[in-house]
Structure formats: C-alpha cells, structure tokens
Amino acid sequence: QFQLVESGGGLVQPGGSLRLSCAAPGFTLDSYAIGWFRQAPGKGSEGVSCISSDGDSTDYADSVKGRFTISRDNAKNTVYLQMNSLKPEDRAVYYCAAVDSHFCSRDLYGMDYWGKGTLVTVST
Numbered sequence: 001q002f003q004l005v006e007s008g009g010g011l012v013q014p015g016g017s018l019r020l021s022c023a024a025p026g027f028t029l030d031s032y033a034i035g036w037f038r039q040a041p042g043k044g045s046e047g048v049s050c051i052s053s054d055g056d057s058t059d060y061a062d063s064v065k066g067r068f069t070i071s072r073d074n075a076k077n078t079v080y081l082q083m084n085s086l087k088p089e090d091r092a093v094y095y096c097a098a099v100d101s102h103f104c105s106r107d108l109y110g111m112d113y114w115g116k117g118t119l120v121t122v123s124t
Helices: none
Strands: 005-007 010-012 018-023 033-039 045-051 058-060 068-073 078-083 092-099 118-122
Touching: 005 092, 018 033, 018 092, 018 118, 033 068, 033 078, 045 068, 045 078, 058 068, 078 092
Parallel strands: 010 118
Antiparallel strands: 005 018, 018 078, 033 045, 033 092, 045 058, 068 078, 092 118
C-alpha cells in the first residue's frame, strides 16, 4: 500500500489558476490510472478528471471541461491538475486517487489508494 500526497491548493480569485500535484513518495505510479476528485462543503464527491496509466487517455466532468487539464510525468512520478478560469463553485477539497489499472476512471468507488486532499478556495 502507499499514500498519495496532494499539493498546490490555496486561495485564488475568480478567473485565476492553480496547479495541483499528486505524488506517491517511495512508490512508482506508472502502472496506475489516476483520478482527481473533489468534495465541496455540504455536497457529495465529484469525479473531476482522470488519466490512464500511460497518459494517453483522459476524461473530464462536464463542469470542468475546457478549464481543467490533467497530465502526468511518469519520470517524476507525479500527476498534475491544471485549473484555469476558476469559479467560486470550484471551491472544494481536491483528492487524487490511484487504481491499479491502465484505464482512466472517475468512479470513486473503483479507486484503490487515496490522498488526504488539498483545499482550493475561489473567492474575492
């Protein structure tokens, strides 16, 4: 088992950008598909985006399509979520999760390992 570690959250104004990172210190992620999920206060979890183990396939929730970009650098053992044109409704705790599969999935119940999350706040 391993622990995923998210970083890059913070406070940003509407229209701003943040880049989240997901790493697994001491473990290799290149055989795992990675998903980003978020949970806003008082709401259920949402699968935001995912990327296949080789990075060739990605998927996005409609709510973030065209604004967020997921990528991975297997040489650095890190997955990124570039978030542009942020809106107040993007405010949430963002989690990354890994599944021992090539295939991208935004199904939170299918993930094997989780990070503890990083908070993103979008506000003036």
